[in-house]
Amino acid sequence: xxxxxxxxxxxGTGKTTMAASLASLxxxxxxxxxxxxxxxDLHLILKPEIKETHDFLGLKIAQIDPDNCTKCGECEKxxxxxxxxxxxxxxxxxxxxxxxxxxxxxxxxTMIETISGHAYVSETRFxxxxxxxxxxxxxxxxxxxxxxxxxxxxxxxREKKDLVLIDxxxxxxxxxxxxITGTDIALVMTEPSISGAHDLERILGVTKHFGVxxxxxxxxxxxxxxxxxxxxxxxxxxxxxxVGKLPFDPGVVEAMxxxxxxxxxxxxxGDAIKSVWDRIRAxx
Amino acid sequence: xxxxxxxxxxGTGKTLVTTNMxxxxxxxxxxxxxxxxxNSYLFFPDREEETSFDCNVTIxxxxxxxxxxxxxxxxxxxxxxxAVFPKQVLLFKELCHGCGGCALVCPEGxxxxxxxxxxxxxxxxSGDVRLLWGELNVGEPMATPLIxxxxxEAKGDLVLIDxxxxxxxxxxxxxxxxxFCLLVTEPTPxxxxxxxxxxxxxxxxxxxxGVVVNRSGVGDLGVQRYCExxxxxxxxxxxxxxxxxxxxxxxILFSQEMTEWQERFVDLFGKVxxxxx
Numbered sequence: 179x180x181x182x183x184x185x186x187x188x189x190g191t192g193k194t195t196m197a198a199s200l201a202s203l204x205x206x207x208x209x210x211x212x213x214x215x216x217x218x219d220l221h222l223i224l225k226p227e228i229k230e231t232h233d234f235l236g237l238k239i240a241q242i243d244p245d246n247c248t249k250c251g252e253c254e255k256x257x258x259x260x261x262x263x264x265x266x267x268x269x270x271x272x273x274x275x276x277x278x279x280x281x282x283x284x285x286x287x288t289m290i291e292t293i294s295g296h297a298y299v300s301e302t303r304f305x306x307x308x309x310x311x312x313x314x315x316x317x318x319x320x321x322x323x324x325x326x327x328x329x330x331x332x333x334x335x336r337e338k339k340d341l342v343l344i345d346x347x348x349x350x351x352x353x354x355x356x357x358i359t360g361t362d363i364a365l366v367m368t369e370p371s372i373s374g375a376h377d378l379e380r381i382l383g384v385t386k387h388f389g390v391x392x393x394x395x396x397x398x399x400x401x402x403x404x405x406x407x408x409x410x411x412x413x414x415x416x417x418x419x420x421v422g423k424l425p426f427d428p429g430v431v432e433a434m435x436x437x438x439x440x441x442x443x444x445x446x447x448g449d450a451i452k453s454v455w456d457r458i459r460a461x462x
Numbered sequence: 463x464x465x466x467x468x469x470x471x472x473g474t475g476k477t478l479v480t481t482n483m484x485x486x487x488x489x490x491x492x493x494x495x496x497x498x499x500x501n502s503y504l505f506f507p508d509r510e511e512e513t514s515f516d517c518n519v520t521i522x523x524x525x526x527x528x529x530x531x532x533x534x535x536x537x538x539x540x541x542x543x544x545a546v547f548p549k550q551v552l553l554f555k556e557l558c559h560g561c562g563g564c565a566l567v568c569p570e571g572x573x574x575x576x577x578x579x580x581x582x583x584x585x586x587x588s589g590d591v592r593l594l595w596g597e598l599n600v601g602e603p604m605a606t607p608l609i610x611x612x613x614x615e616a617k618g619d620l621v622l623i624d625x626x627x628x629x630x631x632x633x634x635x636x637x638x639x640x641x642f643c644l645l646v647t648e649p650t651p652x653x654x655x656x657x658x659x660x661x662x663x664x665x666x667x668x669x670x671x672g673v674v675v676n677r678s679g680v681g682d683l684g685v686q687r688y689c690e691x692x693x694x695x696x697x698x699x700x701x702x703x704x705x706x707x708x709x710x711x712x713x714i715l716f717s718q719e720m721t722e723w724q725e726r727f728v729d730l731f732g733k734v735x736x737x738x739x
Contacts, residue, residue, distance in 0.1 A: 189472010275561030
């Protein structure tokens, strides 16, 4: 089984649009996993019909029982995350380390399991999709990414599919690392701007660090042809192939509004994505 | 006064708004909390670098002489950052949250605390705009301790925070304590969906918010309808113009070339000030 992840350092460079189009091109030959769990958008195009719902248990959070609390303040002193004040725990700051339970002399602190989101296995017009939603502001998005990937892997085995496609999140931190470790190919989306180039260099550092084979696709390349050239130079220096350059096209937003992928409508971007897919298949 | 600029969806124009607003109003400290991909300083090429230093986090240091491999530390660790083998204890330092619990549970007093860098904090100045940003080291998973440290360095009376995208813990850390949060979105279904999650986050944190619509003119009216229904003011619309996109791509503040926008960003700041009162 192969795993392909679509990521980008910079946000808004077309990860989800690309992932949806690849799902469409694979014609049911893959399982799709939306791992951008705190801003998931793939469902807006793939319109999944939910078949299974799983609770996501995030971090355990401390809770102080006011009846047993003697207000000694030891927990507040020991907490490194400033999560306790006035003998109450701020669940948004608590990182679930349990140090407060250690220092409390009157056993007033307990750790409570919380449901921090849901993961779903769903049907779409392109086959099975696994996706999730993290409740707003929750922690442990990396842990939920791992859960989505594990579910997708199981479904792919069950359905005898040989590819899992992962739509990742922007950045270079915990959810990104959780979505790329152990994958076969990372397709990195970028755009020809000073921010895009800067962020690309950092995400290429991350994929190299974790030893993941990386391909790059430049979105809206014609907005700044000179910068696109600089990005191609950077990729050459880092030994990474540029497998596609997508033109700027207002039709992209129109397709998104209609809830269809770019290969389901006629247009220059859809054609460019088809050749990206051919390059990816050749690499796989 | 602290104003943060956030968005659920990435690439909607947080940095565009933060940098142009900072340059237009002046006398401000721009704090870039998108430490995974900090970009705001790139738009101030004339900046004079002032300082840069490591951001350190706490990790355990184990005295192998005193350690009896009893395993209490690894049993306690909520993050699976410690593994105890018959001959040694392994620390997976990227997983450690620095809570200090292992040192507390060790019956032999074999654990003390050390530090290690996870990123850098930079300070620079461009005219009357002070720039402060964090830069997470490549391969490091945890952005929140760095965001916390960057914010602790902010000293200005007027602080503009460029937040990371998304709606999870790094965003919470970045916008916490703000007097107002500007949510930048684009008028598309993706922009709307992610905006609605971001609104839940800031409302839950009891931070007043307003919306900036970027690339207005493309897409549909979903964002406008949503804001009307939820009674969230749309404080500025930046039209989809190829010139703005091109200037941005070259790292140029568009309000410096299209000077009528300086006044619009000053107005935007005025509306935020008014809303805070």
